[in-house]
Amino acid sequence: MFMKTAFVAVVAASILTTSAVFAGPTAEVLHYWTSGGEAKSVAVLQKEFAENGGTWIDMPVAGGGGDAAMTALRARVLSGNPPTAAQIKGPSIQEWYNEGVLADISSVANSESWDKLIPPAIAKQMKCEGTWCAVPVNVHRVDWIWANADILAKNNIKMPTTWDEFNAAADKLKAAGITPLAHGGQAWQDATVFETVVLGIGGPDFYRKALMELDPAALKSDTMIKVFDQMRKMRGYVDSNFSGRDWNLATAMVMNGEAAFQIMGDWAKGEFLAAGKVPGKDFLCGATPGGGFLYNVDSFAMFDVKGADKKAGQLLLAKLIMGKNFQKAFNLNKGSIPVRTDVSLDDFDMCAKLSSKDMAAATANGTLLPSYAHGMALRGAQAGAITDVVTAHFNSDMSSQEAVNELVKAVANSY
């Protein structure tokens, strides 16, 4: 009698567990959005995923601006057990694809007609040999210049639209005893300023040749020398204490009136808003001098996973990430703009609206360009080689000609 009951119990239990395995879509998501506003943004996605019957396994890896997450990802992939989706962006997606570990999510992309919703330049980076293998989350604009409205008004300065205007304004501010440019001396911040100068002085075509195609002729051209000349000028516009300063401390300098301008992506807006500052009144936002639009798009690459539940989870995740609801909620939290162009921007601030308008214009005239400084344009080794030269030039008395020579050499040596 007892044996029989036990047997029934075991059978019942095994049926229960097997049915639990096919309970529904499951997604294990590796990401590095762990700080305040970012964590809130991910929570939106988690909630939506759960509401659609999915099981979300969170795998946040903090630290190192994603380096730690990439190390964790590498270990998982090498052990043959990749996560369902991982936060990877830019050319790294193609690098992982070349390792043969990404999945094809074209079915959901086609049924949701992503091709019509995403700017082609960005869509191209989400595809691996024609099939969709990643899903974009947002669009950060990198070529922003932020300004303290009070300082500009007091010194009778308008937002600069050319680098000459910027230099004139900066000289004026310096004479008045105000630090013209808030900057943090970290390699990636130097690179951020550098790419906006390349775009501003050389124009979109030069940017494409120099920082995307790595054309040696462009890299050692006179235009590039002018770019480094401007970088040398910028070095004179930062305060003497800038080495190693974090970007948000530089933003705080603009906020508190210690400095006039900062060149930084639109995550800086989050700092202004968090401090209760109002765009247009307390601080101003504008594109850096020159045309074009440099984007930094966060995305999730989808890995080739086994099991129907995980595959279902992957497709559901992709669909939700591109959903209007998530695109709006997430980007309101993060300071960026939605990647799909049909989301209403009524709740967004004026800077986001400007960003969206400029993105549409840039898409139309082909000047929507990937940011090199934020790993959108080049692979790690090449981007790193350029950054090394940029930061070495910015932090020493290297001449522009020397910098250009070093640049050509470093790029050739990075393959």
Place this chain on the structure above:
Amino acid sequence: MKGASIMSEWLERHIPKLVLAPSFAAILLFVYGFIAWTGWVSLTRSRLLPKYDIVGFIQYDRLFQSPRWDTALNNLYVFGGLFIVISMALGLLLAILLDQKIRTEGVLRTIYLYPMAMSLIVTGTAWKWILNPGLGVEHIIRGWGFESFRFDWLVNPKFAIYTVVIAGVWQASGFVMALFLAGLRSVDEEIIKAAQVDGIPTARIYSAIIIPSMAPIFLSAFIVLMHLAIKSFDLVIALTGGGPGYATDLPATYMYALAFSRGDIGQAASSAMVMMAVVFAIVVPYLYSELRTRNE
């Protein structure tokens, strides 16, 4: 009975080997095995993930063409040399001064030894604030009225590496002092007394008798300091972040940047192999000469 005694004899003979075997196997795999693995990968074109097709010495070629690696290696020589020499000189001086049978020796010894108990991250962060021109020493002295005072080594690419030396020496010299103090105390009192009776001045007693008899302590101090210098990573990360630019990069931070930020594993592996070669080039001759003199 007889079987048991053979058994215990066998055990007695082999137990040391049996006990050592697991750790020996672990070291063989996790140290030498991985050195071999790194050596292999350094000969490949590995990028994001390790690959195993050997292509020759191209990564070493790239490495020695890179100005950043040049800077890193130079910094290692500057930092390593100054760090070891100053820490040992300062440690020896402090030890000799403490050796003068003073009353508060226990307290002073603890004070000097304490920095060693701190993590290098803490040391680096504290010195970052102390040396920051806008917050630390320069700011304070200017506040006292010396407006032209300048101490901006931390943000000056030419001098930034010396700030790493300062912080490193501050951390390590107390530990070296403790080592030397133990060495000084272990010298035979009788010899020193005999020398004092002969009227030899104290300075000469130290330079001719005590310090030469401490040669093994110098070796230990040198080895400890040298491996601290070569694997220095956290101190640089906390103090300068490798900057300004990459002016304070060390081989270890270079290796980290290439392996973990840039997805260039082959290049990182080759830099690791060169780092190991540097260690061997210094340690092996030193160990060899030390061991040989001892055998004689």
